[in-house]
Amino acid sequence: MEETTEIQKTEQLPAEKPAEKPKKKKLSKKKIALIVVAALILVPLGSCVYGTLTYKPTLNGAAASMGEIRTTVSFSANVAGDGLEKYPIPETTEVEKVYFEVGDSVKAGDLIVKFDNSEAVDAYKKATINYETARLQLNETEKDYWDLKEDLDDCIEDIEFYKEKWKDYEDYETIGNTTDEDLIEANRLYNNYFSKWEAAKDQKEALEKQIPSADYIKIQQLNFELTKMTLDEAEDVYNNLPQDIYAQHDGVIETIGVTDYGTAAKGTVAVSILTSESNTVEFNIGRYDIGDIQVGQKATATIGGVEYPGTVTHIDSVAKDDSVRAEVTLDNPEGVVPGISAELDIETYLNENCLTIPIEASKTDRTGDYCYVARDNGDGTYRPEKVYITTGNSSLTSVEVLEGLNEGDIVITNPPANIENMTSASLILA
Incomplete structure (x- = not known):
């Protein structure tokens, strides 16, 4: 018997198809552009917000300190053109001796009038x-x-x-x-x-x-x-007692307004000497300055770049053409030519030891003068405090403080509009 061997073919099944990966969605160019724009906006905005939250404003400050307040009033002036040196009396006193007469020639350094100030001294x-x-x-x-x-x-x-x-x-x-x-x-x-x-x-x-x-x-x-x-x-x-009068230059006695043992009244021209030079600077005081200028105030005349110290010695009692004529007598008029123009600075106020602050720190409202004082927070920052002060005179750079501050207080010199809302700020001292 013939055996038949059946070979069973095993059907080769194809392997299972792997799952497909999800396809990435491609962004449209329009969406990409929107994202880029948003990033460009949000990143700086975030930085700005963060910076705002951490930002500390910076204030400039200066210490209230003892200093000098000096105020002056300036005038255009002229050296007396007649070559007449005048010696006015700054304060009433007694005359002891007059050594020359009208018409006498004098040399520089000659004693012309000797005063007796003993009564005023007593x-x-x-x-x-x-x-x-x-x-x-x-x-x-x-x-x-x-x-x-x-x-x-x-x-x-x-x-x-x-x-x-x-x-x-x-x-x-x-x-x-x-x-x-x-x-x-x-x-x-x-x-x-x-x-x-x-x-x-x-x-x-x-x-x-x-x-x-x-x-x-x-x-x-x-x-x-x-x-x-x-x-x-x-x-x-x-x-202001007058000092004995000595001739400053060679010349001739033009006038003498005092006598031996007589009283020399304030404002009287004791002696005038005709010379080739002049010690008198003339100027006019307008109505806005008349209240500030007084006899006895120190003055400086600038002539040709040279400064000559002097004193206000005369102010007319009557105005003419809406101004008052006045005179400054120079201490040493060597080389001053009669008739030449001069710039005159008259010292109207001087306090050599007073509490001062920078002029830009002083402010004014309806209540009065004030400034902002930097108070230490204890963490390296400062808070501004509004402090009302009593001020005196001021110069071009400083203000005299009479009440309200102590020496060493730090005042804000650049207060911004929102300073009263500040509670913490950095400080840069001048």
């Missing part, structure tokens, strides 16, 4: 003594007042204390269960505190009589103010 010394006496008396009276007032307050406390004590023992015998010894001791204490109470009342009455009255203190205060005014006037005269 008046100044007397005013100084009276002022010091009044000051000491007022200080002593005020000290006595407060010392006696303190003693009186202590005495009143003692009166109340002793009264409470003797009251405690006044009815001691009515208390039950007390021994004779207790009563004796209570009676002793009662008498002791009662006598001290009466003594304290007597002391109070005596102290009240010793305390200076308000009227008495007021009289002494007024007397002190009066002596201070007298001293100020005497000191002003003393500081």
Whole structure:
């Protein structure tokens, strides 16, 4: 039997098809452009927001410090064109001797007039003594007042204390269960505190009589103010007393306005000398400056680039063409040619030791003058505080502060419009 072997073919099945990867969606050019634009906007915006949250404004500051305030008023002027040197009297005084007459020739350095200032000097010394006496008396009276007032307050406390004590023992015998010894001791204490109470009342009455009255203190205060005014006037005269007159240049005596042993009145031209040079600078004061210019003020005349110090020695009493003529006498007019023009700076105020701040730090509103003071937050930052101040005079760069600040306070020199909303800022000191 023939065996038939059946070969079974195994059907070769194809392998399972792998899952297809999800296709990436391609962005359109329009969307890409929008994303780029958004990035360009959001990144800087985020940086800006972050910067805003962390930003610290920076303020400039300067310390209030002791300094000088000097103010001047400038004028265009001319050197007197007649070659006449004038020597006016800055303050009334007595004349001791006049050594020349009108028409006499003089040499530079000749003594022409000698003054006797002893009366004014004595008046100044007397005013100084009276002022010091009044000051000491007022200080002593005020000290006595407060010392006696303190003693009186202590005495009143003692009166109340002793009264409470003797009251405690006044009815001691009515208390039950007390021994004779207790009563004796209570009676002793009662008498002791009662006598001290009466003594304290007597002391109070005596102290009240010793305390200076308000009227008495007021009289002494007024007397002190009066002596201070007298001293100020005497000191002003003393500081402006004329010095003996010496010829500054060769020349001829043109006029003499004083006599031996006579009184030389303030403003009088004591001597005028005709020379080839001049020591007088003439200028006109307008209505806006007339209140600032006074005889005796220091002045500087600039002529051809050279500065000549001098003093205001004369101001006319009557205006002409809406201005007042005035004169400055130069201390040393060597080389000053009559008729030449000059620039004149007159010192109207000088305080060499006062509290000052930069002029840009001082502001004004309806309430008054103020500035912003930098207060330390303790973390390296500062907060501005608005502080009202009392100001005095000012120069081109600084302001005099009379009240409101202390030396060393830091003031803001560049306050921005939103400074009052600031709580933290960096500070750069000048």
